[in-house]
Amino acid sequence: MKIPYQYTVRNLWNRKLTTALTVSGMALVVFVFSAVLMLAYGLKKTLVNTGSPDNVLVLRRSSTSEVMSTIDRYQASVIATQPEIALDSDGLPLLAKELLVLITLNKRGTTKVANVTLRGVDDNSWELRPGVRLVVGRKFSKGANEIVVGKRIAERFEGCALGESIKFGKRRWLVVGIMDAGNTEFSSEVWGDVDQFMQAFRRPVYSGILFRLKKRSLFPGVKHRLENDPRLTVVAKTEIEYYKEQSELMERFIKILGMVLTSIFSLGAVIGAMITMYSNVANRIVEIGTLRALGFGRTSVLTAFLLEALLLGLAGGIIGLASSSFLQNITVSTTNWKSFSEVAFRFALTPRIALYAISFAAIMGIAGGALPSLRAARLSIVEALHTWE
Amino acid sequence: MSEPPSKENPKELKNDDDRALIIINDLHKSYRKGTQKVTVLTGVNLSITRAQYVAFIGPSGSGKTTLLNLIAGIDRPDRGKLVVDGIDITRLDDSKLSRWRARHVGFIFQFYNLIPVLTAFENVELPLLLTPLSRKQRKKHVTAALKVTGILDRAFYYPSQLSGGQQQRVAIARAIVTDPTIIVADEPTGDLDKDSAVQILDLLHHLNRELGKTIIMVTHDPRAARKARKVYVLDKGILRDQYENDIIW
Numbered sequence: 259m260k261i262p263y264q265y266t267v268r269n270l271w272n273r274k275l276t277t278a279l280t281v282s283g284m285a286l287v288v289f290v291f292s293a294v295l296m297l298a299y300g301l302k303k304t305l306v307n308t309g310s311p312d313n314v315l316v317l318r319r320s321s322t323s324e325v326m327s328t329i330d331r332y333q334a335s336v337i338a339t340q341p342e343i344a345l346d347s348d349g350l351p352l353l354a355k356e357l358l359v360l361i362t363l364n365k366r367g368t369t370k371v372a373n374v375t376l377r378g379v380d381d382n383s384w385e386l387r388p389g390v391r392l393v394v395g396r397k398f399s400k401g402a403n404e405i406v407v408g409k410r411i412a413e414r415f416e417g418c419a420l421g422e423s424i425k426f427g428k429r430r431w432l433v434v435g436i437m438d439a440g441n442t443e444f445s446s447e448v449w450g451d452v453d454q455f456m457q458a459f460r461r462p463v464y465s466g467i468l469f470r471l472k473k474r475s476l477f478p479g480v481k482h483r484l485e486n487d488p489r490l491t492v493v494a495k496t497e498i499e500y501y502k503e504q505s506e507l508m509e510r511f512i513k514i515l516g517m518v519l520t521s522i523f524s525l526g527a528v529i530g531a532m533i534t535m536y537s538n539v540a541n542r543i544v545e546i547g548t549l550r551a552l553g554f555g556r557t558s559v560l561t562a563f564l565l566e567a568l569l570l571g572l573a574g575g576i577i578g579l580a581s582s583s584f585l586q587n588i589t590v591s592t593t594n595w596k597s598f599s600e601v602a603f604r605f606a607l608t609p610r611i612a613l614y615a616i617s618f619a620a621i622m623g624i625a626g627g628a629l630p631s632l633r634a635a636r637l638s639i640v641e642a643l644h645t646w647e
Numbered sequence: 648m649s650e651p652p653s654k655e656n657p658k659e660l661k662n663d664d665d666r667a668l669i670i671i672n673d674l675h676k677s678y679r680k681g682t683q684k685v686t687v688l689t690g691v692n693l694s695i696t697r698a699q700y701v702a703f704i705g706p707s708g709s710g711k712t713t714l715l716n717l718i719a720g721i722d723r724p725d726r727g728k729l730v731v732d733g734i735d736i737t738r739l740d741d742s743k744l745s746r747w748r749a750r751h752v753g754f755i756f757q758f759y760n761l762i763p764v765l766t767a768f769e770n771v772e773l774p775l776l777l778t779p780l781s782r783k784q785r786k787k788h789v790t791a792a793l794k795v796t797g798i799l800d801r802a803f804y805y806p807s808q809l810s811g812g813q814q815q816r817v818a819i820a821r822a823i824v825t826d827p828t829i830i831v832a833d834e835p836t837g838d839l840d841k842d843s844a845v846q847i848l849d850l851l852h853h854l855n856r857e858l859g860k861t862i863i864m865v866t867h868d869p870r871a872a873r874k875a876r877k878v879y880v881l882d883k884g885i886l887r888d889q890y891e892n893d894i895i896w
Contacts, residue, residue, distance in 0.1 A: 262776065268764035548760040551721050553749025553777045555742050639721040643756070
């Protein structure tokens with residue numbers, strides 16, 4: 259039979275200040291731990307959600323991102339003839355030849371500049387990305403110096419609001435629409451007519467070709483054909499796969515950095531819990547002796563103290579996680595290291611991250627309580643009761 | 648009082664009779680203090696019958712508490728035999744000894760040793776958690792024990808809300824709630840004022856006389872010793888003397 263749980267809970271409650279300080283330390287670590295995971299997941303979610311599972315992106319072989327890729331007009335026309343490409347309502351291939359260029363723009367309210375992705379698109383680009391919605395204004399006209407900017411760019415960069423204009427490629431471009439692509443990288447892009455962009459930047463080549471498959475199952479076949487066609491030097495990826503690769507490097511970096519920080523912090527929290535638990539044991543030596551004398555075994559005492567440490571950890575875990583959940587309201591931006599463009603994203607909390615955070619807190623509690631609990635369990639009854647003569 | 652036996656040859660003290668509940672043969676105990684070995688008990692022999700009320704008296708360091716601890720199974724002798732109700736408890740391993748204590752021993756401590764975060768009711772219920780009794784049965788037993796010790800009206804008070812005498816009554820309720828084979832009491836009146844001490848001694852007396860509980864007590868208090876039926880005198884770890892009190896039972 260176990261020592262009643264009231265004993266554990268009331269002991270923690272009775273030592274409110276010590277308990278609160280220890281729980282605060284643990285909560286801080288769990289906050290950092292879950293914030294890092296939420297940050298990494300938020301970035302990944304933003305980039306991965308950017309892709310559509312039916313779309314295939316064709317880039318120059320060995321290119322790790324659209325920015326590095328070049329596909330000339332001849333290769334683009336060969337790609338457009340693939341029979342696996344879905345057709346639009348006019349019976350034409352649902353395919354977009356796009357150009358990606360990075361420019362720098364001033365951030366609103368600061369003197370800082372940041373890279374922004376310009377995407378030269380054609381008519382099919384909108385249909386290939388149904389998640390991109392025009393929220394204000396209109397689409398740009400073909401042949402005109404007009405652009406549509408992502409919502410996050412409009413909010414964060416000078417000259418990007420509706421009706422304003424920005425200068426790049428030796429031309430001034432009028433913002434005629436604002437688009438919202440939700441939690442995806444397109445919300446951080448500027449779109450315009452691909453032919454106008456090619457002229458403005460004197461680029462005779464596309465960056466990538468995007469097309470929709472008739473069926474997802476056709477992907478291995480078209481990939482094989484494109485990558486083995488002697489006329490082409492390209493690689494084909496599903497759009498999802500491409501954006502997942504884009505997020506990996508950043509995600510890994512954030513996780514590693516976060517885990518190093520969390521490990522250092524958690525060491526402090528574990529030591530804090532250990533000091534608290536050692537003090538709890540020291541203050542209750544006579545109680546422990548009494549419980550043992552009454553017939554409670556060493557395991558019962560060990561369990562009671564471990565439970566106490568576990569509760570400290572769990573309380574810290576819940577508070578830390580609850581605090582970090584507020585981060586979901588914050589949008590942060592960073593440079594995507596693969597595309598070198600600004601990407602804005604939100605912290606994202608998932609049940610899995612919550613589970614990890616709570617488990618981590620529980621482990622910290624147990625780790626901090628293990629040695630003091632063992633000490634409590636190993637106490638000699640006579641020494642604990644101070645009754646030798 | 649009966650005639651005390653020879654003080655020159657204490658080992659010749661004879662066991663009471665075949666009805667003995669506790670039989671102690673040639674019990675030795677020593678402790679290590681740094682590099683030194685301190686002998687606390689040397690060749691103690693005695694026996695205690697069922698429903699007996701025994702007091703161990705003697706100066707500080709005489710070994711009386713150590714003897715009580717050994718009988719209660721919270722300490723182990725270096726050598727010797729200690730049989731309680733037919734079980735040689737020196738042969739029990741740690742977990743068996745814990746179970747044995749839970750079943751056979753009720754403890755009364757000088758400083759009550761109640762768990763401060765538990766109510767009087769919960770403190771008395773503690774030893775019953777080690778039995779297979781249901782919650783309802785436990786409640787019945789706890790209520791009965793608190794009633795016997797006259798503290799039922801304070802059942803849901805915390806120890807800090809009770810006086811010393813009341814706390815000791817709760818501790819006695821805890822000691823008797825499992826109906827143990829023996830009740831061991833270490834200086835049960837040592838921390839009490841005169842009136843409370845008298846009440847506690849009367850209560851122990853009542854438990855022994857009316858309910859037939861076997862009580863083994865260590866005390867410095869001559870009033871407490873006078874309440875016992877039989878008194879053993881220890882000195883420097885040796886059982887020097889024993890006598891029976893002339894009490895009108």
